[in-house]
Amino acid sequence: MIHLSVFDLSFAALLVVALALTSARIYPGLARQLLFAALRTAIQLTLIGLVLKALFANSHLLWVGLLSLLMLAVAGREVMTRQHRRFAGRWGYGIGVVSMFISSFTVALFALIVLVGNEPWYQPQYAIPLLGMLLGNTMNGIALALDRLTESAWQQRDVIEARLMLGYAASEAVSGIRQQVFRSGLIPIINAMAAAGIVSLPGMMTGQILAGIEPVEAVKYQILIMFLIAGGAGFGTLAAVHLAVGRLFDERQRLRLDRLQR
Amino acid sequence: MKLFEARHLSCAELSDLSFSLSASELVCLSGPSGAGKTLMLRSLADLDVNDGSVYLQGVQRERISPTEWRRQVGYLPAESRWWAETVGEHFPRLQADILSQLGFEDEVMGWQAERLSSGERQRLALARLLSNQPRVLLLDEPTANLDPVNIQRLERLVTDYLRRYQAACLWVTHARDQIERIASRVLTLDTHGLAGPVTGPEETPA
Numbered sequence: 001m002i003h004l005s006v007f008d009l010s011f012a013a014l015l016v017v018a019l020a021l022t023s024a025r026i027y028p029g030l031a032r033q034l035l036f037a038a039l040r041t042a043i044q045l046t047l048i049g050l051v052l053k054a055l056f057a058n059s060h061l062l063w064v065g066l067l068s069l070l071m072l073a074v075a076g077r078e079v080m081t082r083q084h085r086r087f088a089g090r091w092g093y094g095i096g097v098v099s100m101f102i103s104s105f106t107v108a109l110f111a112l113i114v115l116v117g118n119e120p121w122y123q124p125q126y127a128i129p130l131l132g133m134l135l136g137n138t139m140n141g142i143a144l145a146l147d148r149l150t151e152s153a154w155q156q157r158d159v160i161e162a163r164l165m166l167g168y169a170a171s172e173a174v175s176g177i178r179q180q181v182f183r184s185g186l187i188p189i190i191n192a193m194a195a196a197g198i199v200s201l202p203g204m205m206t207g208q209i210l211a212g213i214e215p216v217e218a219v220k221y222q223i224l225i226m227f228l229i230a231g232g233a234g235f236g237t238l239a240a241v242h243l244a245v246g247r248l249f250d251e252r253q254r255l256r257l258d259r260l261q262r
Numbered sequence: 263m264k265l266f267e268a269r270h271l272s273c274a275e276l277s278d279l280s281f282s283l284s285a286s287e288l289v290c291l292s293g294p295s296g297a298g299k300t301l302m303l304r305s306l307a308d309l310d311v312n313d314g315s316v317y318l319q320g321v322q323r324e325r326i327s328p329t330e331w332r333r334q335v336g337y338l339p340a341e342s343r344w345w346a347e348t349v350g351e352h353f354p355r356l357q358a359d360i361l362s363q364l365g366f367e368d369e370v371m372g373w374q375a376e377r378l379s380s381g382e383r384q385r386l387a388l389a390r391l392l393s394n395q396p397r398v399l400l401l402d403e404p405t406a407n408l409d410p411v412n413i414q415r416l417e418r419l420v421t422d423y424l425r426r427y428q429a430a431c432l433w434v435t436h437a438r439d440q441i442e443r444i445a446s447r448v449l450t451l452d453t454h455g456l457a458g459p460v461t462g463p464e465e466t467p468a
Contacts, residue, residue, distance in 0.1 A: 158343050159343045162339070166354075167332045168329065
């Protein structure tokens with residue numbers, strides 16, 4: 001494996017700086033955002049590198065569990081802040097966290113215990129990256145789906161209520177919206193699976209190949225990851241939409257948009 | 263026992279409204295705009311959070327499922343909404359007699375919902391509501407966009423319906439002449455609450 005030096009990385013960073021300088025003329029705010037994000041990448045990844053290094057040297061279930069929960073908490077915040085109209089109170093944070101927990105953690109456990117079958121199963125070298133990839137993709141699916149659900153319910157409130165007035169059940173009154181929302185949550189992973197290997201080489205596999213792993217081995221891991229992500233993101237989106245639709249209506253099946261806030 | 267009765271109905275901007283409707287009764291509801299007539303109808307159909315007890319044939323609302331309640335207590339908003347492509351997709355079943363009384367042929371079911379005029383929308387929305395065969399009609403200015411011929415058709419349809427199904431109707435209107443034509447009773451809602459004879463004639467048990 002060829003080691004990268006700080007010099008190599010700085011050279012790559014010049015590319016981002018050049019882009020920022022160029023775009024500063026068109027949109028100064030965007031250039032600042034770009035540099036800030038790049039800086040965050042460097043700092044956050046360095047930190048997680050150090051954390052993982054320490055964790056690998058000291059693989060204890062408690063530490064792995066704590067880091068997993070921290071990752072979940074941050075992902076939950078991210079889902080919440082991406083909502084244009086989110087549920088007021090604890091639900092705004094809770095729906096995302098609960099559905100990510102159900103899907104990502106279950107799928108990660110399944111993969112670690114049944115598929116990878118390491119001893120011990122929580123070995124951080126496998127557990128953390130796997131959970132990270134699952135959480136990241138599930139988070140995107142859930143954030144997208146929840147945002148579309150609340151926004152569509154808001155925009156189409158008259159139609160939803162018109163159906164309720166005619167005696168439709170709440171689930172029937174939002175069935176079209178729910179379909180669209182579920183689709184929007186799943187489309188990213190469907191597209192990724194359809195294009196994998198032809199249009200794009202997935203990042204994880206590319207990383208492994210660059211790090212010197214034999215391509216066919218890398219491919220097997222990538223297929224595994226893709227399927228796990230599809231399951232995690234799909235079931236996570238399903239759970240989030242289910243919980244959110246439940247919260248949009250009350251026990252008398254009234255549309256409760258007052259439970260949303262901007 | 264009254265067909266429909268509300269006791270101490272309150273919601274965000276209304277407080278303590280009580281009244282009842284008897285079978286075959288058509289009660290007009292009027293009052294200054296902003297007094298909460300629409301809110302009152304929405305609460306009766308259980309679309310907004312509200313307090314108080316509402317009874318249909320002596321059965322309290324909470325003992326009836328919300329979907330069944332809204333089929334029985336049919337609310338017609340001032341603005342109707344159409345979501346599917348054709349008119350027919352909005353109807354649970356074809357009601358040729360109702361449609362013809364409103365001046366439509368059966369082929370209206372194949373019409374594009376988007377291309378309906380406001381008067382057609384209003385008449386078809388009533389037909390759509392009646393196809394659930396509700397016992398109580400809550401109509402929010404149902405003739406606001408209609409010409410005299412269609413106003414008359416719609417009034418006759420509703421009064422026929424009330425007689426045939428022993429149903430009751432609360433009809434929001436401001437038109438004096440309309441009230442004189444159709445109302446068996448008149449209630450007014452203003453900032454002080456409901457005024458007028460809040461109960462109708464006693465019903466003889468069937």
